[in-house]
Amino acid sequence: MARALNMAKTTLDFKGDFPALAQSVNGKPVVYLDSAASAQKPQCVIDAMNEVMTKHYANVHRGVYTFSAETSAQFEDARGKVARFINAASEKEIVFTRNATEAVNLVASCFGQSLKEGDEIVITELEHHANIVPWYFLKEQRGIALKIVPVRPDRSLDMDAFEKLLSPKTKMVAVTQMSNVLGTVVDVAAIVERAHAAGAKVLIDGSQAIVHYDIDVRALGCDFYVFTGHKLYGPTGIGVLYGRYAALDALPPYQGGGEMIEKVSFDKITYKEPPVRFEAGTPAIVEAIGLGAAIDYLNGIDRTAAHTWEMEVFHAAEKLLSAIDGVTIYSTAPQRASIISFSLDEIHPHDVATVFDHLGIAVRTGHHCAQPLMKSLGVTGTVRASFALYNTMEDAEKLSAAVQKAKRLFL
Numbered sequence: 001m002a003r004a005l006n007m008a009k010t011t012l013d014f015k016g017d018f019p020a021l022a023q024s025v026n027g028k029p030v031v032y033l034d035s036a037a038s039a040q041k042p043q044c045v046i047d048a049m050n051e052v053m054t055k056h057y058a059n060v061h062r063g064v065y066t067f068s069a070e071t072s073a074q075f076e077d078a079r080g081k082v083a084r085f086i087n088a089a090s091e092k093e094i095v096f097t098r099n100a101t102e103a104v105n106l107v108a109s110c111f112g113q114s115l116k117e118g119d120e121i122v123i124t125e126l127e128h129h130a131n132i133v134p135w136y137f138l139k140e141q142r143g144i145a146l147k148i149v150p151v152r153p154d155r156s157l158d159m160d161a162f163e164k165l166l167s168p169k170t171k172m173v174a175v176t177q178m179s180n181v182l183g184t185v186v187d188v189a190a191i192v193e194r195a196h197a198a199g200a201k202v203l204i205d206g207s208q209a210i211v212h213y214d215i216d217v218r219a220l221g222c223d224f225y226v227f228t229g230h231k232l233y234g235p236t237g238i239g240v241l242y243g244r245y246a247a248l249d250a251l252p253p254y255q256g257g258g259e260m261i262e263k264v265s266f267d268k269i270t271y272k273e274p275p276v277r278f279e280a281g282t283p284a285i286v287e288a289i290g291l292g293a294a295i296d297y298l299n300g301i302d303r304t305a306a307h308t309w310e311m312e313v314f315h316a317a318e319k320l321l322s323a324i325d326g327v328t329i330y331s332t333a334p335q336r337a338s339i340i341s342f343s344l345d346e347i348h349p350h351d352v353a354t355v356f357d358h359l360g361i362a363v364r365t366g367h368h369c370a371q372p373l374m375k376s377l378g379v380t381g382t383v384r385a386s387f388a389l390y391n392t393m394e395d396a397e398k399l400s401a402a403v404q405k406a407k408r409l410f411l
């Protein structure tokens with residue numbers, strides 16, 4: 001059911017689908033500009049999760065009774081929805097994790113077992129800590145070397161430097177598709193092509209990109225793709241690891257426990273095939289179903305129109321902010337989306353955010369889980385306003401007015 005674009009007002013009313021956004025904060029209608037940290041949830045996600053728990057909740061896969069069969073079917077159905085959403089070849093390529101962080105840790109830990117001293121892993125200066133620390137563990141544990149692709153002065157990724165870092169020693173390239181600090185969009189298809197030519201595997205961190213772009217993992221050709229449910233309008237506690245089946249099947253188990261085994265005796269244990277090999281214990285059942293509902297929601301809207309709309313609001317906000325004296329915008333890559341990272345003269349980002357909060361505006365401040373990137377920008381933190389499909393031109397105007405107000409208060 002595609003939603004019609006109201007050309008007269010050039011607006012799409014997605015806000016109405018998100019009950020939390022109908023509220024007031026500090027006496028002001030809420031302006032939510034922190035979707036890059038976590039997105040608000042549409043009513044249909046809340047309803048789907050409520051419904052499982054109200055109508056037929058039970059543990060999955062083990063029960064023969066009706067509740068368990070119904071919940072199991074819905075849980076596996078969610079896996080199928082994820083597979084189709086990213087155009088995976090099969091739902092066997094979809095592993096449910098706790099979040100994107102766990103998905104990267106899973107690959108680093110399992111793939112890492114095949115690595116030896118002197119092997120190299122390439123990451124970039126744009127990465128979230130979730131795509132740095134798990135690889136750093138391998139440096140500590142196995143003596144691998146981490147090679148870092150720098151960011152250019154224009155905030156794009158230095159693709160020439162990337163190519164020079166590749167060598168026969170490169171075993172894995174782990175790269176974000178979109179920076180959570182700068183909104184920089186990376187040409188991951190080109191990265192996959194070059195990394196594969198060098199014989200390396202590729203993991204893409206799609207935590208931000210999948211919220212704004214249609215993702216086709218087969219067209220990208222990546223070995224692994226990770227994302228997190230709560231940024232994609234779904235619940236917390238659920239993330240996704242996509243792995244090309246052969247790449248997944250080459251990995252040893254991650255955690256041990258129930259569900260992931262075939263046969264257990266005290267002398268010998270055999271493991272199931274992917275994806276269950278990597279899903280020890282009771283999964284996040286209700287959350288997986290909630291993520292399935294979020295995907296249904298996105299499939300039910302005109303995503304192209306929604307993206308166009310969101311980019312219009314984002315660019316309008318950029319234009320308003322850059323016209324204000326004293327504002328420095330860091331998120332200036334030629335290919336970028338939905339995120340404005342900025343500072344306001346010498347005013348501490350936390351002070352800016354506190355003024356914003358009094359006006360009902362939610363933004364994020366600090367290092368945004370990307371301290372190496374902060375260092376390369378030469379700052380300790382920024383104010384980050386991030387946009388989602390439910391933001392409006394009014395939100396952009398209120399953000400700009402709030403910056404003016406902070407200036408008046410502090411300068």
Ligand SMILES: *Cc1c(COP(=O)(O)O)cnc(C)c1O
Nearest residue numbers: 099100101128130180207208228
């Ligand atoms: C949010 C984010 C993550 C981590 O997501 P979690 O849900 O905290 O695991 C990883 N990478 C990027 C680019 C992100 O924005």
